[in-house]
Amino acid sequence: MxxxxxxxxxxxxxxxxxxxxxxxxxxxxxxxxxxxxxHIDIHRKEIYQAIQQENKQASETAIDLLQQLKKLKKEK
Structure with a gap:
C-alpha cells in the first residue's frame, strides 16, 4: 500500500x-x-462489496435455474 x-x-x-x-x-x-x-465505477467499499455479493448470488441463482431447466428437458 x-x-x-x-x-x-x-x-x-x-x-x-x-x-x-x-x-x-x-x-x-x-x-x-x-x-x-x-466509464469507471466509483463506490464506497461497503457498497462495492454488497454489489459483488449480489452479483455472486444472482449468478448462482442463474446456474441453479439452468440446471433445473436441463433436468426438466431430460424428463420429457
Missing part, C-alpha cells in the same frame, strides 16, 4: 485519467473529490 500525506486542496493523480482531491479535513473525517472518466 502506498501511503501519501496531503493537505486540504491538494491532489493525488492516478494514471492519466483519475485525480483525487482532498476537499476538507474535519476531525476524523476526510472529504475527497474524485475526477475520473464516466
Amino acid at each position: 502506498l501511503v501519501l500525506t496531503r493537505k486540504s486542496k491538494e491532489s493525488i493523480q492516478i494514471g492519466d485519467d483519475i485525480e483525487i482531491t482532498i476537499l476538507k479535513v474535519e476531525g476524523d473525517q476526510v472529504k475527497i473529490g474524485i475526477n475520473a472518466p464516466k
Whole structure:
C-alpha cells in the first residue's frame, strides 16, 4: 500500500485519467473529490462489496435455474 500525506486542496493523480482531491479535513473525517472518466465505477467499499455479493448470488441463482431447466428437458 502506498501511503501519501496531503493537505486540504491538494491532489493525488492516478494514471492519466483519475485525480483525487482532498476537499476538507474535519476531525476524523476526510472529504475527497474524485475526477475520473464516466466509464469507471466509483463506490464506497461497503457498497462495492454488497454489489459483488449480489452479483455472486444472482449468478448462482442463474446456474441453479439452468440446471433445473436441463433436468426438466431430460424428463420429457
